[in-house]
Each structure stands twice: as C-alpha cells, then as structure tokens.
Amino acid sequence: MERVTRRQVIGSVGLALGAGLVAGRVSPAFAKTEGPGREVPWPYRQLDPEVVAERGYHGYYKKHCMYGMFSAVVGELADRFGAPYQNFPMDMMEYGAGGVAGWATLCGALNGAAASIYLLSPSPKPVIDELFSWYTVSELPEYRPKNAKFDIVPSVAGSPLCHVSVGRWCEVSGFSSFSKQRSERCAWLTANVAKKTVELLNAQAQGKFAPVHPIPKEIQECRGCHGKGGEVENTRGKMSCTQCHQQEPEDHPVPFKKT
Amino acid sequence: MERVTRRQVIGSVGLALGAGLVAGRVSPAFAKTEGPGREVPWPYRQLDPEVVAERGYHGYYKKHCMYGMFSAVVGELADRFGAPYQNFPMDMMEYGAGGVAGWATLCGALNGAAASIYLLSPSPKPVIDELFSWYTVSELPEYRPKNAKFDIVPSVAGSPLCHVSVGRWCEVSGFSSFSKQRSERCAWLTANVAKKTVELLNAQAQGKFAPVHPIPKEIQECRGCHGKGGEVENTRGKMSCTQCHQQEPEDHPVPFKKT
Structure with missing residues (x-):
C-alpha cells in the first residue's frame, strides 16, 4: 500500500477543483473552505486508504456500519483540515445501522459511502455505481484490520442489501447473524468499503477514475425488456433480478439465468 | 388538518427537551441552538404536516425523493429557526434518488426520513419503525399535493425497497416505471412520507407517540426460527420474507404463508 504524502494531499485540492470544473458541480466550498459549508460538493482532499479503513473498523464499534463508514472519511478530513468537515453532525449517521434501524434494507456501509461520495465528489454517480457493483460481486471482506478480534471468512453478497449480504455470509461462515x-x-466490511471509497475518490481526484465493474450481463439482459426503453419497462434499479425473482413466470418468453 | 400555531411550536421546544432527558439522548444543541450543531439530536420544533408535505412535493422535482423528504423537514426548520438547521449541506441528500443513485435499494423518501429522524428525535428508532411499517402496509400515496400534475392511484408497496414499491405501483396503475x-x-409519496414523519415527530414531542403498525404476524412467525434467539438465527431485518423467498425449500418444516 503506497502512503499518500502530505504534499500529494495538498496537491490534490487543485486537481479536485479541476475535476469539479469539468463536471460542472463546483460549490463555493471549493474556493473558500472556511465558508458555511452549505453547498456541495465540499472539496475532497486525497486520504490514505489504510488510515481511513482503520477508522472505519473502529467507527463500526462506536455507532455501527453507516456511521463507521461516513465518519472514517469525513472524520479524517475533519481531523486534518477542520472546517467545513468538522461541523457535520456525524452522529446522525447511526441511522443506517443494520440496513437502517435494523430493517436490513441497504447495507449501512454503502449508505454511508454514497452519502460521503455525494458530499465530496464533483461527479458522484459513477463512483457510487463502481462501488456498489464492486461490493456486489467481490469476495468481501478482503481487508484485515490491524487489531482484528477474529478471523473472518469472505463471501460474495450478490446484492447491496444488508439482509442478503449478511445472510450469504452466515451461509458461508456458519455463524449466526x-x-x-x-x-x-x-x-471489517465497513473498513473495506471505506478503503475502497477513498481509493475511488483518490483516483477521481487524480483524473484516473476508471470503473471496472459494469452491471452484470444477466441483469442487463433482464433490463433489455424490463428496463428503460424495453417492451415491459416496469422496473428500475441495478440489483440482481433472479436473486428475488426465483420462480419463472409461466409465460416468460426467455428462460431465467440464475445468477 | 389542524394547523400548528407559533405558540405550539415554541412550546414544543420544552417538551422536546423533556423527551430528550427521558431518553438520555440530549445534546448541547438542546440548550444552545446557536451552537456549532455537531452533536445530535438537534432540537425538534413542531411543524405543520401539510406545509412540510407541500415542500416535499416540490423538493422532489428539484433533487428527487431523498432530498425532497429531508429538505422538507430540515429546510422548513431552517427557514423558521435558522441555525443549526440552515447550515446542513442539504444538497448531498440527492444521493438517495431512485433508491441511491438509481440502484432501487431503499426508497429515498424513507432514507431521507430516517436521516432526519436521527438528526431531530431524542428517541429515533421507534419513530423509524412506525414510519417504515406504515409505509409497507398502507395504500399510498394518500396525500394529494395542491398543484398535482396528474391523478395518481394508490398501491401497497409491501416493502421499504424502491424497486418493489415502484414495481407494485406500475402493476396497479399500468404506467411504465x-x-x-x-x-x-x-x-406524492415524498410529500406523504414527509407529512407522516412530521406527524410522528410532533406526537413524540407532545409525549403522545404511540406506534400502531407492529411487524406483521407472518414476519414474526419467520423470525421465530430465523431471527434472534431462534433455532436457525440466520437473518436480520423487518422486511417481508415471502416477497423474495417465493420458493419453499423442500425440507422447510412449516408451510410458507404468502404475504
């Protein structure tokens, strides 16, 4: 892991400003970091992915997944650069715990990541797409925190949803949820998502962001009919279809391909 | 709809303080509303549900569902009471659009509601539970904005997830997603969730919050084995089980009851 130097961090402000101008999503905060901070995006300054990952791990044990992820990135910016980062009411992010107050909807680490990306990126959507796609198809966690309490086997969530992500891991590991x-x-997963988020934001700030996790072919096939411009056009989203639609409707023209 | 008077609004600050003390989640913001606003909860002051609903409707057309919902509540507080509400970088909440950047995971109106509830409530979890349960089982939207563009038929989402909520409505209405x-x-739904959120927060501030939407029996039955303390203990969450688990495993001891 290459360490990001202070010089690189300072240099990245200029790059982030450049990226912001390209994407047309520039706020006064870019020019004046001591400003009130109401406008977004706030300037992103490159961070060390491992430092942020470790914050994510410890943040999880303070106020769970969403807080762990969000405070890892925004808290690190706050500790290094002060305002506007330090003024964010960080503790509110506890709300995403367990897929929002234990509902097991969206993975809290992803919810916190998406929030931080919209707060900090001049072009947030492609970064979120890449992060969510990576999370869905990868064997995770792949990052081991320095003071881990247990060994953790990885699993493939196949979904950005808390319930599915946890359920799959329980299957693979044999442990209770x-x-x-x-x-x-x-x-670990919070740490891992924080690390990946910062890697993607750093790449974007360097003008090197290149997504490598497109929407899987199986989903694209379903979207051919059910998505925008298709014959049926009755669905939105980028999640796996067959993970929930397990039964093939009798009159479905093309056989399901289980993912 | 009973209008909330200025006097009631001012009176509610004291009540909110009292509720905060009871729940043990009191921040300096309760005592000093002009403070930096880093700590949560920020003081909640009772709002007019219809005014907030209308803001939600118009907010949706600015930056979509999550922003519409969050800015309806926090923006109304900002316009009436200034700091700390006005300092929130509200535009970041665009991230929840279409179930987070179009992924169709958690309904953005619910994501924004949960965020605002954690920011403002001295005891947020029961309010989120009641809101999510109400959303899942109710025929929505039931609130008609004043300058509606079309007539909208209601539907029952059966889920807090964007994909399911939208899909069910497409089925009922016949319109494309x-x-x-x-x-x-x-x-309309953003307006409706904003209205309901404020009704619940008002009730809590008055010491009259009483949830009426428990987790449905069918889900509780599944949780008996799959939830905490059950034999299998392999799941978390409060969403419908059979909505996704459509096929009965061959060796499942009790027949599924489809919800």
Missing part, C-alpha cells in the same frame, strides 16, 4: 463474529465481519 | 406519472407518484 447475531454472533460476535458477524459483528466483526461487518466491522 | 420511467413515465411522468411514476415520477409524479414518487413526488
């Missing part, structure tokens, strides 16, 4: 090991797994 | 009517439906 209420075990200490499952908490530790989500702490 | 990319139609102007679908956008209008989501604008």
Whole structure:
C-alpha cells in the first residue's frame, strides 16, 4: 500500500477543483473552505486508504456500519483540515445501522459511502455505481484490520442489501447473524468499503477514475425488456433480478439465468 | 388538518427537551441552538404536516425523493429557526434518488426520513419503525399535493425497497416505471412520507407517540426460527420474507404463508 504524502494531499485540492470544473458541480466550498459549508460538493482532499479503513473498523464499534463508514472519511478530513468537515453532525449517521434501524434494507456501509461520495465528489454517480457493483460481486471482506478480534471468512453478497449480504455470509461462515463474529465481519466490511471509497475518490481526484465493474450481463439482459426503453419497462434499479425473482413466470418468453 | 400555531411550536421546544432527558439522548444543541450543531439530536420544533408535505412535493422535482423528504423537514426548520438547521449541506441528500443513485435499494423518501429522524428525535428508532411499517402496509400515496400534475392511484408497496414499491405501483396503475406519472407518484409519496414523519415527530414531542403498525404476524412467525434467539438465527431485518423467498425449500418444516 503506497502512503499518500502530505504534499500529494495538498496537491490534490487543485486537481479536485479541476475535476469539479469539468463536471460542472463546483460549490463555493471549493474556493473558500472556511465558508458555511452549505453547498456541495465540499472539496475532497486525497486520504490514505489504510488510515481511513482503520477508522472505519473502529467507527463500526462506536455507532455501527453507516456511521463507521461516513465518519472514517469525513472524520479524517475533519481531523486534518477542520472546517467545513468538522461541523457535520456525524452522529446522525447511526441511522443506517443494520440496513437502517435494523430493517436490513441497504447495507449501512454503502449508505454511508454514497452519502460521503455525494458530499465530496464533483461527479458522484459513477463512483457510487463502481462501488456498489464492486461490493456486489467481490469476495468481501478482503481487508484485515490491524487489531482484528477474529478471523473472518469472505463471501460474495450478490446484492447491496444488508439482509442478503449478511445472510450469504452466515451461509458461508456458519455463524449466526447475531454472533460476535458477524459483528466483526461487518466491522471489517465497513473498513473495506471505506478503503475502497477513498481509493475511488483518490483516483477521481487524480483524473484516473476508471470503473471496472459494469452491471452484470444477466441483469442487463433482464433490463433489455424490463428496463428503460424495453417492451415491459416496469422496473428500475441495478440489483440482481433472479436473486428475488426465483420462480419463472409461466409465460416468460426467455428462460431465467440464475445468477 | 389542524394547523400548528407559533405558540405550539415554541412550546414544543420544552417538551422536546423533556423527551430528550427521558431518553438520555440530549445534546448541547438542546440548550444552545446557536451552537456549532455537531452533536445530535438537534432540537425538534413542531411543524405543520401539510406545509412540510407541500415542500416535499416540490423538493422532489428539484433533487428527487431523498432530498425532497429531508429538505422538507430540515429546510422548513431552517427557514423558521435558522441555525443549526440552515447550515446542513442539504444538497448531498440527492444521493438517495431512485433508491441511491438509481440502484432501487431503499426508497429515498424513507432514507431521507430516517436521516432526519436521527438528526431531530431524542428517541429515533421507534419513530423509524412506525414510519417504515406504515409505509409497507398502507395504500399510498394518500396525500394529494395542491398543484398535482396528474391523478395518481394508490398501491401497497409491501416493502421499504424502491424497486418493489415502484414495481407494485406500475402493476396497479399500468404506467411504465420511467413515465411522468411514476415520477409524479414518487413526488406524492415524498410529500406523504414527509407529512407522516412530521406527524410522528410532533406526537413524540407532545409525549403522545404511540406506534400502531407492529411487524406483521407472518414476519414474526419467520423470525421465530430465523431471527434472534431462534433455532436457525440466520437473518436480520423487518422486511417481508415471502416477497423474495417465493420458493419453499423442500425440507422447510412449516408451510410458507404468502404475504
């Protein structure tokens, strides 16, 4: 892991400003970081992915996944650069815990990541797409925190949803969804998502952002009929279709390909 | 609809403070509203649900569902009371659009509602539970904005997820998920969720919050084995089980009851 130097960090402000101008999403905060900070994006300054990952791990044990992820990135910016980052009411991000107050909807690490990306990126959507796609198809966690409590086996979530992500890991690991090991797994995952988010934001700030996780072919096939411009056009989204639509409708013209 | 008077609004600050003390989640912001606003919860002051609903409707057409919902509540507080509400970088909440950047995960109106509830409530979890449960089982939208563009038929989402909520409405209405009517439906829904959120927060501030939408029996039955303390203990969450688990595993001891 290459360390990001202070010089690189300072240099990145100019790059971020450039990227912002290209994308047409530039706020006064870019020119005046001591400003009130109401406008977004706030300037992103390159961070060390490992430092942020470790913050994510420890943040998880303070106020869970979404807070862990969001405070890893925005808290690190706050500690290094002060305002406007330090003025964010960070603790509100506890709301995303367990897929929002335990509802197991969207993975809290992803919810916090998307929030931080919109707060900090001049062109947030492609970064979120890449992050969510990576999360969905990768064996995670792949980052081991320095003071890990247990060994954690990785699994492929196949989904950005908390319930599916946790359920798949329980299947693979054999642990209960209420075990200490499952908490530790989500702490690792929070660290991992924080690390990846910062890697993507750093790449974007350097003008080197290049997504490598497109929407899988199976989903694109479904979207051919069910998505925008298709015959049926009754669905939105980029999640796996067959993960929930397990039964093939009798009159469905093309056989399902299970992902 | 009973209008909330200025006097009631001012009176509610004291009540909110009292509720905060009871719940043990009191921040310096309660005592000093001109403070930096880093700590949560920020003081909630009772709002007019209809005024907030209308803001939600118009906010949807500015930056979509999550922004529409969040800015309806926090923007109304900002316009009436200034700091700390006015300092929030509201535009970041665009991230939740279409279930986060179009991924169709968590409904953006609910994501924005949960965020605002954690920011403002001294005891946020029961309010989120009640809101999400109400959203899942109710015929929505039930609130008609004053300058509606179309007539919108209601539907029951059965889920807090964007994909399911939109898909069910497309089924009931016959409209495409990319139609102007679908956008209008989501604008009404944003207004409706904003109205309900404020009604629940007002009730809590008055010490009258009483949830009436428990987790449905069918889900509780599944949780008996799959949830905390059950034999299998392999799942978390409060969403419908059979909506996605459509096929009964061959060795499942009790028949599925489809919701």
